[in-house]
Amino acid sequence: DIQMTQSPSSLSASVGDRVTITCRASQSISNYLNWYQQKPGEAPKLLISAASSLQSGVPSRFGGSGSGTDFTLTISSLQPEDFATYYCHQTYSTPPWAFGQGTKVEIK
Amino acid sequence: EVNLLESGGGLVQPGGSLRLSCAASGFTFNKYAMSWVRQAPGKGLEWVSGMSGRGDNTHYADSVRGRFTISRDNSKNTLYLQMNSLRAEDTAVYYCAKEARAVAAPIDYWGQGTLVTVSS
Numbered sequence: 001d002i003q004m005t006q007s008p009s010s011l012s013a014s015v016g017d018r019v020t021i022t023c024r025a026s027q028s029i030s031n032y033l034n035w036y037q038q039k040p041g042e043a044p045k046l047l048i049s050a051a052s053s054l055q056s057g058v059p060s061r062f063g064g065s066g067s068g069t070d071f072t073l074t075i076s077s078l079q080p081e082d083f084a085t086y087y088c089h090q091t092y093s094t095p096p097w098a099f100g101q102g103t104k105v106e107i108k
Numbered sequence: 109e110v111n112l113l114e115s116g117g118g119l120v121q122p123g124g125s126l127r128l129s130c131a132a133s134g135f136t137f138n139k140y141a142m143s144w145v146r147q148a149p150g151k152g153l154e155w156v157s158g159m160s161g162r163g164d165n166t167h168y169a170d171s172v173r174g175r176f177t178i179s180r181d182n183s184k185n186t187l188y189l190q191m192n193s194l195r196a197e198d199t200a201v202y203y204c205a206k207e208a209r210a211v212a213a214p215i216d217y218w219g220q221g222t223l224v225t226v227s228s
Binding site for chain 2: 099
């Protein structure tokens with residue numbers, strides 16, 4: 001099974017900061033990588049699919065890149081509503097499909 | 109508007125069984141693969157099981173294979189998860205999730221979740 005290693009597990013940042021979260025797959029997954037945002041008490045929300053495709057309605061400050069084994073989620077200018085936990089999720093080949101461990105973005 | 113409404117969660121003793129249901133609306137149910145994803149208290153997301161739109165392909169996480177069974181009734185627009193031989197480590201919020209028909213099959217809609225607590 002493909003394992004996903006997400007880092008960091010948490011980070012503290014200020015409003016306006018540029019934030020980068022990485023996700024590494026244990027083997028190549030092409031671009032079969034999605035990113036989700038989850039706020040406390042809520043279901044996850046899809047931000048980016050296929051490594052870099054921004055979902056409709058998601059602010060352009062969110063961006064995704066990468067292919068193969070290394071992927072990045074970038075928030076170009078952190079806003080108050082962005083404080084949440086972010087997960088990567090690989091869907092390459094047949095399931096089981098693993099999530100990363102999550103990155104909690106907190107206010108500095 | 110897509111809506112996924114889970115039900116069936118609750119408190120169950122170790123070794124017991126529970127069946128979760130997910131009533132779907134707002135899309136052509138039989139055209140989409142569906143999944144169950146769970147989240148233990150204070151922990152991350154764990155993909156549990158998935159089923160194709162026609163119900164002819166099923167997949168399970170190693171942690172539940174042989175104990176959980178996913179099924180769907182396309183005439184009722186409902187997804188199910190039969191959970192047997194439950195363990196304390198199965199305690200979690202269980203989300204019903206719709207997979208998009210797109211590259212990387214992202215989960216584009218999630219239910220609100222139903223809490224399953226396995227405890228004596």
